Amino acid sequence: MPKELRKRGRRAEKQSKEADGRDGPPTKKRRTEEPQQSFAVNGDAGDDLITFGQDYGNEDQDDQQITFYGLLTEEEQEYYANVNNKISVNDFENEEDRAIFIEAVHQESNGKEIKVASSQSSSRYLETIIRLSTAKQLRSLFLAFLQDLNYLVQHRFGSHCCETLFLESAKHVDIKSKSTEDGNTSFENLFLEAATKLQANIGFLLTERFASHTIRVLLLVLSGQPLQDAAAKETVGSRKKEKPGLLHHAEADSTEVRKVPHSFKRARRDLVVAAVSGLDTNYLRALATSPTGNPVLQLLLRLELSEDAKDGQNDHIVLQKLIPDQNFEPESDSSKFVSSLVYDSTGAYLIQTLVRNLPGKSFKKMYRNLFRDRIGKLAKNEMASYVAISIFERVGKDDLAHAVEELVQELPGLLERNRLAVVRTLVERSAVREVDLLPIREVLAQTYGSDPKVRLQKMLKLEGLESSVSEGGEEKGKERLPVDLQGSLLAQSMLRTSQLCEFVQETLLAQSDSILFQLAKSPIASRIIQVALTSERSSSKFLRQIVPVFNNMVLDLATDVSGSHVVDALWNATNGSHFMKERIAKALQSSETKLRDSMYGRTVWKNWHMDLYQRKHREWQAIAKGLDQEPTQENDSRPRKSAIELARERYMQKQPKNNQNKATGANTVKANA
Incomplete structure (x- = not known):
């Protein structure tokens, strides 16, 4: 009897395990210290999982098994692959033809939406279809996902479909809509129902590997904050998430603050209260160093602190529990907690969020008690330097001038170790706050040298560039220069300031033609030349020399x-x-x-x-x-009026109104003709 064909090795075994769990990871059982008790852990959660103190499910769900919705057949997978190919190449005669095609895809997917969202390959195609769907189609898909939303948000592939569905459906939320729209459930009620279904397990879902991103998107939608700004992408999106490059034309409108119904704010508050109310301060602080819990705290704090303080419901629940003592006395627990996170690779992100969003009084107390006297030490540290950058962006003129005085002694070390992001931010903010930059100029001259010909090469880490270009000839000149990005950004910032622009302009004028030609063809160094040519600080004397x-x-x-x-x-x-x-x-x-x-x-x-x-x-x-x-482009093709035609128009405008348009001779036309 022939043996079954199998592959040997650990890699093949690992691939087979992944293939078995591709369309829905199996439920794992993990034993606790008491052998009689056990709880289900879905996905790839490990022993280092930190939750908000709640197990998945309630007492009635202890013996509940995850529903298996089946796998797509080969014909169905091929169908969705062909759909994706047709959409990718935009093989449609017009917009109406594409709309009819998308409607046909939705009809084909009726009744198997969850199975498609759970498929490794077809889930990607479903995300593309969601972005092209109408409000009616999104509503139908939303209702289908609500059948087992807890399963989808925890699924490796279904969670991405839920994120896309929430983001696209948020564009159709109308604050003036009633409970039904044309006899159908409104998007307001759909989001509220989704929040209600997830609220029971919110403590677990907020720190679950896949569900965490989806819950953060839902919180962002309910808050009314912009969906596509930089802060939202940092705290909501995953760095490993695939970015399909198709039809992002509507995302530009999502950068503005959205108006949402009052019921959304109540639903978001209920979710936060359900997740945080049963936790003590120590457990909540433990999430600050968790790779999954830290972005959750960042989002909760940012949404909480961005609300209007006049709102009677804004009690800063998370902030009060995380930092009970906001006076930041040197020996208090809150001060020790904040100081310990400054040097942590994960906790530093949370401190940056506090620095940017804390109320003015609380920030001033935190800065003067914890950071003012040690700003130089923060700038030298690899992780704490990012906190220092956020501080420079927030403090006023007097505190920024004090920071410049403290950092003058540390600048040579920062420049030698290429910690130029701190120096660049200090230069930019000092120019905005009108702080004297001459001490920084002296340090830059000492570090990069007094010879303007070598100065730029040291900033861009291109020592010996002139000799290598002259020896290499044309073949060497065709290669791209390995220019240091941070040095280029620092030079650009200096060109935009009145006190430091000449420092870079002198070194540009001192370069040979061959060096400038190589710099102009470099993707990074060419930005310096562009800023030098277009900056408002560039004098006409400099431009007449460089052009x-x-x-x-x-x-x-x-x-x-x-x-x-x-x-x-x-x-x-x-x-x-x-x-x-x-x-x-x-x-x-x-x-x-x-x-x-x-x-x-x-x-x-x-x-x-x-x-x-x-x-x-x-x-x-x-x-x-x-x-x-x-x-x-429109009026460029129109015929231009000649000089004689323009003169005739000016002449006619000067004539009295009663004599205008009266022709003589053969051009005379009778009034009754």
Whole structure:
């Protein structure tokens, strides 16, 4: 009898286990200290799982097993793969054709929505379909997910579908809607029902591996905060989550604060109270160092502190339990707790959230009692430096000036160890608060040297660049420079300040043409040249010296992915120096064929209005000198009025109204004709 075909090795065994649990991980049983008691742990939760003090399920759910919804057949998987391919290539005649196709997909998925969301491959396709669905289709899918929402939010693949469904459905929430919309359940009631279903297990779900992200999205939707801003992405989204690059045109509208019904705020508050009310301070603080619990605390604190303080329901439940003593006395437990998290790789994120969102009085007490006298030590530490950056962004002018005095002695060490993010933030905030930057300039001159020719190379970690370029010749010049990103960002920030811009401008002027050519073609270093050409701090004297350097290399830069942006910046840099702009335009015209054959060259040709330069040179000169508005795509094709026509219009406007439009001779028309 033939043996079953099997693969040997640990990898094959691991793959087979993953394949068995692909469409729904099996329920695991973990024994506690008492052999008679056990509770179910779903997914890949380990022994280091920290929850909000609640087990999954209630007393009635101890013996409840997770429902298995089955697997998709090969024909069904192939169907959804073909659907995804058709959507990806946008194989539709018009928008109506695509809408009909999406409706057909929803009808095909009727009754097996949960099974599709639990599939490893088809769940990705379902996310794409959700983004293209109408409000009616989203409502139908929402109702299907509510049948077993607790299962889906904990599923490895179904949780992502729930996140996408919540985000898309949030766009259709209307604060003026009634309990039903056209006989159907409103999105307001759908979200409230989802919150009610998840509230019983909220303590476990907030720190569960997969459900945590979905619950955070739901809390964000209920709060009315923006869904796509930077703070939301940091505390809600997962870094490992796949970002499908399809149809994100509607996400730009989600950066604004949304108006939500009052019932949403009550539902969010009920969820928070259900999760936190039964916990003591020590247990809640333990979540601050948990990789899963820390983002939860960040979101809860940010939503809680962002609410209007005049709202009678805003009691700062989480903040009061996490930090009972907000006076931050040096020997208090709250001060010790905050000080211990500053140097923790996970807890530092929570301190950053407190620094950014604490009320003004509480922040001033925390800063003066805990951070003011040790700001230099914080800036030197790898993790605490991020807290120092958040402090620089919040403090006022006097405290920022004190921080500059404290950090002057530490700046040489920070520059040598390439901790330039702290220095860059200090420079930017000092420029905003109008703090004296001369002490920082002296330290920069001592660290990077007095020779302006070598100064920029040290900032960008390119020591010995000139000798390597001269020895390597053309082949070496084609390679991209390994430029340090933090050094480039620091140089850009210095160019935007009045006291430090000359420090970078001098080193740019001291570079040879070959070095500037290499810097202009670098994706990172070219940003320095762009800022130097377009910054408001750049004087006309500096621009008259730096612009002619690029005259001989403008053609090679125009066809380069990074150099083309430098050529675009030369348009604004030559404002007020028309002869320089004419010279560059003439050089571009001489290589029209080369530019039109390049994708980046065509962009440069368009930004420099070269078609107008060739056909209507006077109008191009008017635009170049700022005497006329730049033509748009609509009126560019319209015929321009000649000088004699414009003169006739001015003449007619000066004539009395009773004599206007009265022709003579053969052009006379009788009134009754």
